[in-house]
Amino acid sequence: MEPTGKVLVIDHEKCTGCRLCEIVCSVFHDGVSNAIRSRIKIMKWEAEGLYIPMSCQQCQDAPCKIICPVKAISRDENLNRVVVDQSKCIGCRSCVSVCPFGAMNFNVIDRKVFKCDLCDGDPQCVRFCEVKAVDYVDADRVSTIKKKTAAEKISAARKEAIALEAELR
DSSP: OOOOOEEEEEOTTTOOOOOHHHHHHHHHHHSSOOGGGOSSEEEEEGGGTEEEEEOOOOOTTOHHHHHOTTOOEEEETTTTEEEEOTTTOOOOOHHHHHOTTSOOEEETTTTEEEOOOGGGGOOHHHHHOTTOOEEEEEHHHHHHHHHHHHHHHHHHHHHHHHHHHHHHO
16 A cells, blocks of 8 residues: 555634544544543633644654654554554653644553544544544645645735725825
8 A cells, every 4th residue: 555645734723612523533532522532632722712623743753753662653654644552552651741742642541642543544533523624635735735825815915905005095
């Protein structure tokens, strides 16, 4: 199987903070509706109305993989993801402390770490996000998507500036 090179892309501007992605994730992986057991987390700033889904970025040189003393974390090249071998994990949480995105989690019941595994190539958070704040796309498309978004913002800002300038005349 050829590596898919797909990644989760999160558009925090679309996120409504409903947390459905967290619930779907925990049910899919653990059979329970419990946001604490989710692999995707919604960071909320209620006063500002800001909601930011956070998930593993599947880093190429993953700090979690590098620091794991028992080599329980490896890269699955087929799905281009970083995975945790639960049978090797000793629950030391070294990976939790080095993850720059806070994407490594610790299950206090199993005493093991867990993280996003892209649902074996069919991320449930993507399937169930009604506002499409989470998407699963080819990695080479991410740059194009970001360029398009930035260009749209610049265009809108320019139009707004022209309109304001016209008002001042």
